[in-house]
Amino acid sequence: MTPEARKNAVRWSVFALVGAVITVSLLFGGVSDFHPTAVVRKVYDEVEALPDGSPILISSDFDPGSEAELKPMMDAVLEQCWRKNLRVIVMTICSPNSPELADSIVRASADAHGKVYGTDYAVFGYLAGGSAPILALGQDWHAVYKTDRGGTPCRDLPAMKGISKLTDFPLCLEISAVSTIDYWILAGNAKYGLKLGLGVTAVMATDYYQYLATRQVVGIIGGVSGASQYESMTRQDALRKARETKEAGDLASARMPTQSAIHVTIILLVVLGNILYFAGKRKEKASP
Template identity: 35%
Template structure:
């Protein structure tokens, strides 16, 4: 047995890659549909949106690039489907330079799917450099940073923007982010203007932002593919559109494989240490 463990400790790392690869590929062909239970921090956003009335406005800040599409885009799509279904209006910016086109594409796609009209149901203000200053400016007046929208339209000419001056005219700020822009929203939007703030972040970022959820600086927090899958379930997204839900099944098998490998690695370590 000890010899087996000794061999295990010297195993070529490429075997680990192969095992992980197999654990990921096989579940693609056998969808089980493992249960996904909504956690309190994810449900908080869903409930807050459900409590909104038709015509209310939410401020939406998507800030992710192509590299983080798998984790953040399913959250963004689920959130937009829910707000548009509730006839809640959306004013959005794209303050991450590499993600502006994605932000615009997502908004347009979801609005088209839900039959929403630009300028009346949603507005995309676009990008300006130095996000923290832009966030601070918008707390006074959206027009300070964005006299025109992403498409060059005069913001005052857009029906939705009439009577919409700054964050205080919106019910909440929701940022789906894969960058440190999340800190700017916490510091300069919630910290300065005390607007309810929710974040959707990549899993790798989640531990950093639980601190803010714990302290109440965030009223909701979605982390990674798991958070996205929970949100999809609550919104009721089914079939191929529920990308996070489909992939969470596969992710669970990958995690299982990793857990088994970690246990084996530890067993091997302790077994061989005894011999020394």
């Protein structure tokens, strides 16, 4: 076997192994029961502390590429918002692709809870310019967003009652797959003192823990693991039903058994790789 063919064989066996683990765990998976960590619970507690009917701002900064990771998170957060009758205002500074996705996620969740567009929630369009629109929203919301996504004047939306600038929101949740979080921390939190909770992809989570100790962000929901922890607090009925019917839908908790299985597989592969590497080195040394 040529070295190239050997390399390909190793590559293929890793793909095949990961594929097999996913398939098997998908067939026999189930629904995990994760207890929330303090970091995730802090976001929940902040939302829970809002008086009924308060406005809450969700900056939905992800596009379909990260939907698999962040949609379950957003669903879990929305569940809590609807239960508390919060007025959910959704916007985005990520990309022109984001409002469409955010709109579909919020509408589906709102419809399931009998919430009415305009009264209980509103979705605004994409704002280009990084931190600039956040700074402008902090001065006058209505000067930046004259209408919602559908063209309804902002002042005609009951959900926007009492909101004239960013700081009228007692809490902002930034659910993001990109570095727009930096803009929210720089402009929203540092400039206006906006209370900020984060929902981020797992890849990004470690980069934002530093802002927790300084209380620049109130908490972090990180990846599917964070979403499953949030679900354990807000979607208990859905979890119970999923366990009984074995129909998990798009619950993050249904993804965790597969995640765990693959993590174990990757750890074993890393260990195996190291063993083979050191064995190879020893062999090299031994040979004259």
